[in-house]
Amino acid sequence: MNILAAVGVDNPPLDWHALAPELVLVGLLAVLLLVDAFGGERSRWAMPSLTGIGLLAALIPVATLAYDGVVRSMFDGAYVVDNYALLFKALFLIAGYVVVLLSTNYIAEGDYWEGEYYQLLVASLLGMTVMASARDLISVFLALELLSIPAYMLAAWRKRDLGSEEAGMKYYLMGVFASAILLYGMSLLYGMTGSTLLVDIAGAIEGTEVPALVALAVVLVVVGFAFKVSAVPFHTWAPDTYQGAPTPVTAFLAVGSKAAGFVALMTVVLIAFPTQPRIFEPLIWALAAVTMIVGNLIALRQTNLVRMLAYSGVAQAGYILAPLAVAGVSGASAAMAVEAVSTYLVIYAAMNLGAFAVVIAVARKTGSAEIDSYGGLFSYSPVLAVCMSVFLFSLAGIPPLAGWYGKLTIFLALIEPGTLAGYILAVIVGLASVIALFYYARVAKVMFVDPAPDGDTTPIRVPMSLAAALTITVAVTLVVGVLPQVLARVTGAETFLSIGG
Amino acid sequence: METTAVEYVVFALCAVIVLAGAFGVIWFRNPVQAALSLVATLFGVAVLFLNMNAQFLAAVQVIVYTGAIVVLILFVIMLLGVDVEEDLEEEPLVGQRVIALVIAAGVAGLVVAGVTLGGADLVSGARSVTGSIVDDVSNIEQIGRLLFTEYVFALEITAVLLTIAVIAAVVMSRRPSEVEPLPAENASMEPPEPMEPEAEEVFD
Numbered sequence: 011m012n013i014l015a016a017v018g019v020d021n022p023p024l025d026w027h028a029l030a031p032e033l034v035l036v037g038l039l040a041v042l043l044l045v046d047a048f049g050g051e052r053s054r055w056a057m058p059s060l061t062g063i064g065l066l067a068a069l070i071p072v073a074t075l076a077y078d079g080v081v082r083s084m085f086d087g088a089y090v091v092d093n094y095a096l097l098f099k100a101l102f103l104i105a106g107y108v109v110v111l112l113s114t115n116y117i118a119e120g121d122y123w124e125g126e127y128y129q130l131l132v133a134s135l136l137g138m139t140v141m142a143s144a145r146d147l148i149s150v151f152l153a154l155e156l157l158s159i160p161a162y163m164l165a166a167w168r169k170r171d172l173g174s175e176e177a178g179m180k181y182y183l184m185g186v187f188a189s190a191i192l193l194y195g196m197s198l199l200y201g202m203t204g205s206t207l208l209v210d211i212a213g214a215i216e217g218t219e220v221p222a223l224v225a226l227a228v229v230l231v232v233v234g235f236a237f238k239v240s241a242v243p244f245h246t247w248a249p250d251t252y253q254g255a256p257t258p259v260t261a262f263l264a265v266g267s268k269a270a271g272f273v274a275l276m277t278v279v280l281i282a283f284p285t286q287p288r289i290f291e292p293l294i295w296a297l298a299a300v301t302m303i304v305g306n307l308i309a310l311r312q313t314n315l316v317r318m319l320a321y322s323g324v325a326q327a328g329y330i331l332a333p334l335a336v337a338g339v340s341g342a343s344a345a346m347a348v349e350a351v352s353t354y355l356v357i358y359a360a361m362n363l364g365a366f367a368v369v370i371a372v373a374r375k376t377g378s379a380e381i382d383s384y385g386g387l388f389s390y391s392p393v394l395a396v397c398m399s400v401f402l403f404s405l406a407g408i409p410p411l412a413g414w415y416g417k418l419t420i421f422l423a424l425i426e427p428g429t430l431a432g433y434i435l436a437v438i439v440g441l442a443s444v445i446a447l448f449y450y451a452r453v454a455k456v457m458f459v460d461p462a463p464d465g466d467t468t469p470i471r472v473p474m475s476l477a478a479a480l481t482i483t484v485a486v487t488l489v490v491g492v493l494p495q496v497l498a499r500v501t502g503a504e505t506f507l508s509i510g511g
Numbered sequence: 512m513e514t515t516a517v518e519y520v521v522f523a524l525c526a527v528i529v530l531a532g533a534f535g536v537i538w539f540r541n542p543v544q545a546a547l548s549l550v551a552t553l554f555g556v557a558v559l560f561l562n563m564n565a566q567f568l569a570a571v572q573v574i575v576y577t578g579a580i581v582v583l584i585l586f587v588i589m590l591l592g593v594d595v596e597e598d599l600e601e602e603p604l605v606g607q608r609v610i611a612l613v614i615a616a617g618v619a620g621l622v623v624a625g626v627t628l629g630g631a632d633l634v635s636g637a638r639s640v641t642g643s644i645v646d647d648v649s650n651i652e653q654i655g656r657l658l659f660t661e662y663v664f665a666l667e668i669t670a671v672l673l674t675i676a677v678i679a680a681v682v683m684s685r686r687p688s689e690v691e692p693l694p695a696e697n698a699s700m701e702p703p704e705p706m707e708p709e710a711e712e713v714f715d
Contacts, residue, residue, distance in 0.1 A: 021660075022660045022661065022663055029664075036671060039671070039675075043678075084664070085661050085662070085663075085664055086661060088661070088662075088664070088665075089664055124682060124685075126678055126679075126681075126682045129675070129678060130675065130678070130679060130682075133671065133675035133678075136671060137672075140668060148662065148665045149664065149665055149668070152665055152668045152669060152672060153668070155672055156668060156671065156672045156675070159672065159675065159676050159679060160675050160679055162679070163679035163682060163683055166683065169683075194621070198625065222624070222628040223624075223625060223628045226621070226624060226625070226628070
């Protein structure tokens with residue numbers, strides 16, 4: 011007999027199908043815990059495959075939900091499974107799978123093996139999939155913490171390495187600081203509206219008596235997320251954390267964590283604040299413009315490839331923020347912004363994960379991520395060099411690689427509303443892309459033209475898992491670049507609560 | 512609900528206790544005394560919650576803050592040694608005091624802004640969320656019902672969050688049993704710099 015019913019509480023209606031991806035992940039987490047506790051030394055080789063299989067298994071319900079096509083809403087609309095949520099769940103799970111492929115040899119062969127690595131990774135991914143569906147302040151905040159707390163530990167994974175400790179510490183402190191700011195904003199919102207549901211908040215603050223207080227809340231919430239997506243001037247943790255953390259973790263943070271931050275920002279801003287464009291538009295506009303310019307200019311001066319990718323990631327965050335700066339003009343511009351941000355996040359995930367995969371492969375031989383150590387890569391490992399060039403030029407936005415389509419959707423979203431602010435931001439995106447081409451091309455030049463630094467030209471052995479990760483990311487980068495309609499069909503069909511209606 | 516005279520008296524008493532405790536935290540040189548002053552502040556806030564008819568918050572305030580967190584603070588102080596007198600004139604971080612003042616002013620500004628901007632209409636016509644939402648059902652019962660109906664998913668996610676946080680904390684504090692030295696050949700190839708160690712030096 012049901013205990014809740016006995017005390018007169020109605021069971022909330024649960025849609026198990028809608029919760030299936032998360033349930034699979036929770037199950038996977040439990041299995042990994044048990045295997046790690048009782049598996050002994052053999053589990054060291056079983057864990058990555060087990061994790062990979064589990065993540066792919068979690069994709070099955072995502073696919074069936076997408077095929078079903080019904081918008082499922084639970085808990086009075088606090089948890090919604092629609093196209094938008096499913097797209098990001100799929101993105102997070104596939105990105106997580108690629109990160110597992112990147113980690114397999116790195117973690118097992120290094121002397122930093124501990125089984126908990128995969129448990130933390132899965133827990134963080136669980137937080138991301140929840141984030142994709144979260145539509146109230148409590149779920150958003152819990153999802154953010156669930157994806158961040160394991161990530162703090164992952165960044166500090168190499169415990170005997172000062173750099174890694176520094177990475178974890180900085181990430182942790184800045185992350186907690188950001189959470190505090192975010193909570194301050196959220197508590198103001200709840201205090202004003204008496205509801206945690208984003209939709210209710212939007213209704214309650216529309217035409218409110220106290221615009222200044224609403225402005226304060228909106229600014230605090232946006233700034234809290236700006237830390238997460240490492241937008242300038244809240245980016246200071248990113249380069250040190252990216253450089254110090256183990257490279258697969260860096261890839262995970264740069265792609266998964268950042269994408270989840272954008273999903274949260276987009277959900278909250280577009281559902282809870284669509285009636286307040288006067289507040290969030292100038293704020294996001296300024297953040298986007300400064301982020302693009304500063305990120306790209308500092309990236310020009312980097313000599314370490316991981317650090318350069320960190321700053322390029324900061325700059326890319328600026329591109330992704332840009333469409334949101336004009337999202338409040340009309341329903342159509344909001345829909346365009348959602349499409350542009352989703353498209354860019356998918357493409358960004360593929361090309362950035364790929365770039366980190368090459369970094370990991372090359373470091374297996376050279377033990378270094380300095381750009382100089384990539385000299386002559388084309389002469390002894392032509393495939394890796396070509397892959398790296400594909401990713402770098404895609405990041406720069408050169409057709410026919412996927413990056414150009416991402417940039418195109420951003421330009422279209424910026425121009426659509428026809429406002430001066432949008433045009434100016436589009437020009438800044440263009441200028442920033444030109445600057446970015448310099449440092450991406452410089453790496454390519456080192457790989458193709460410069461000689462190997464120590465004359466060592468033995469080819470690099472690429473383990474199977476890394477090769478698989480490279481294949482997936484190159485395939486996505488090329489296919490989306492040549493046939494963008496494949497991705498456009500998915501992102502263009504996004505139905506997003508309370509937008510366009 | 513009308514504010515009664517008793518509530519005013521309780522508020523005044525608690526306000527004095529809260530402020531005195533907060534003042535004590537920064538005034539006492541001895542960290543144990545400072546921590547105990549913090550108890551006074553947190554306890555005063557708990558009574559203020561009671562005064563506002565938020566019994567659950569009051570209980571949580573006592574259990575979590577006064578009970579758990581201050582005990583944890585005391586633990587750390589005891590472990591580090593109470594007899595160590597800190598030289599408060601020395602600033603571990605340059606400009607620490609100035610930054611602290613600026614941040615304190617900023618936080619105070621936020622609070623004052625919240626109250627003054629909101630004015631009498633702070634809550635936009637909706638019921639205050641500190642009071643109970645339904646009058647004849649107790650606060651705690653309502654929270655319990657909400658937790659297991661509308662917010663049951665959030666509750667379960669919190670369970671996962673706490674589990675993984677414990678795992679992460681254990682991993683962080685555990686020393687690996689066999690500490691193998693880093694391979695020597697890498698050390699010669701790429702000497703690790705103190706502040707910018709390479710991520711990949713553990714490989715063959």
